[in-house]
Amino acid sequence: MKQYLDLCRRIIDEGEWVANERTGKRCLTVINADLTYDVGAGEFPLVTTRKSYWKSAIAEMMGYLRGYDNAADFRALGTKTWDANANENQAWLNNPYRKGEDDMGLCYGAIGRNFPKPDGGSVDQLRQIVDDLTKGQDNRGEIFTFYHPGALHMACLRPCMYSHHFSLLGDTLYLNSTQRSCDVPLGLNFNMVQVYFLLAIMAQITGKKPGKAYHKIVNAHIYEDQLELMRDVQLKREPFAAPSFRINPAITSLEDLETWVTLDDFELEGYQFHEPIAYPFSV
Ligand SMILES: Nc1nc(=O)c2c([nH]1)NC[C@@H]1CN(c3ccc(C(=O)N[C@@H](CCC(=O)O)C(=O)O)cc3)CN21
Numbered sequence: 001m002k003q004y005l006d007l008c009r010r011i012i013d014e015g016e017w018v019a020n021e022r023t024g025k026r027c028l029t030v031i032n033a034d035l036t037y038d039v040g041a042g043e044f045p046l047v048t049t050r051k052s053y054w055k056s057a058i059a060e061m062m063g064y065l066r067g068y069d070n071a072a073d074f075r076a077l078g079t080k081t082w083d084a085n086a087n088e089n090q091a092w093l094n095n096p097y098r099k100g101e102d103d104m105g106l107c108y109g110a111i112g113r114n115f116p117k118p119d120g121g122s123v124d125q126l127r128q129i130v131d132d133l134t135k136g137q138d139n140r141g142e143i144f145t146f147y148h149p150g151a152l153h154m155a156c157l158r159p160c161m162y163s164h165h166f167s168l169l170g171d172t173l174y175l176n177s178t179q180r181s182c183d184v185p186l187g188l189n190f191n192m193v194q195v196y197f198l199l200a201i202m203a204q205i206t207g208k209k210p211g212k213a214y215h216k217i218v219n220a221h222i223y224e225d226q227l228e229l230m231r232d233v234q235l236k237r238e239p240f241a242a243p244s245f246r247i248n249p250a251i252t253s254l255e256d257l258e259t260w261v262t263l264d265d266f267e268l269e270g271y272q273f274h275e276p277i278a279y280p281f282s283v
């Protein structure tokens with residue numbers, strides 16, 4: 001939580017205004033931030049200075065792990081976060097590749113689980129990584145990437161957190177996640193939970209101990225219509241102690257995640273938070 005608040009303050013103190021053509025808004029922006037979550041020590045990185053809808057964040061990551069490409073599938077899992085990008089962005093509505101209501105196109109898990117090969121066919125990166133890690137193997141390239149420059153024109157949005165690289169040292173699993181663009185008031189509140197969750201669940205299904213997750217952000221920004229709420233409301237509040245996060249121990253395989261797991265399989269203990277803040281969302 002301290003890392004999050006420090007980044008928010010740094011953007012306000014040192015950020016530069018950058019005009020963003022896609023949303024038509026200006027963003028107060030800094031370049032490069034490195035956050036670390038000690039998953040082994042159970043340091044769950046949840047925002048406490050406003051109510052965080054953390055289950056929504058987990059549902060998003062579950063949808064990526066399942067390879068979903070449709071906002072309706074994300075809603076069925078328990079999050080509406082893809083509705084606007086799938087259905088309200090004019091450029092995407094006009095895109096000939098859009099397959100209709102709720103289609104998100106070739107992005108995130110839809111690419112990650114089905115990455116097209118130049119010589120034909122596709123690669124299921126996650127299946128290969130899970131198989132390797134389960135055998136105790138780390139080929140120094142256990143990378144789950146959603147970034148395919150040749151497919152960006154076929155998606156409603158380019159992936160923001162676009163690469164998750166797993167590493168083994170003995171029986172401890174590490175994760176380096178990279179994010180190219182970060183909406184700090186809304187997106188990062190979710191992305192921190194997602195990076196922690198991804199390492200915790202991958203360690204659990206591959207039978208490894210979780211170590212640390214390193215989260216690299218390149219462009220970290222606050223939209224102009226979010227600034228006042230961040231500076232004058234959220235940053236005036238005192239954070240509470242972090243809650244602890246629990247995953248149903250019955251989840252032991254990728255197939256479990258793909259089939260029966262729901263948001264009821266994840267719980268928080270001791271989550272204390274301040275009043276919700278409704279930040280404006282830019283489509
Ligand atoms: N501008 C922008 N920021 C993002 O963070 C973002 C995108 N676009 N597009 C793709 C996904 C969708 N994400 C989203 C979308 C909506 C919320 C949101 O409205 N959060 C509210 C309520 C969440 C709820 O009720 O479930 C929040 O207060 O956190 C958060 C992340 C993250 N990503």
Ligand SMILES: O=c1ccn([C@H]2C[C@H](O)[C@@H](COP(=O)(O)O)O2)c(=O)[nH]1
Pocket residue numbers: 022157158160161181182183184186187188191
């Ligand atoms: O997981 C996510 C997904 C999206 N975002 C934010 C970052 C940006 O504000 C927008 C994407 O806009 P681009 O013009 O494609 O950079 O969504 C996030 O923070 N986290």
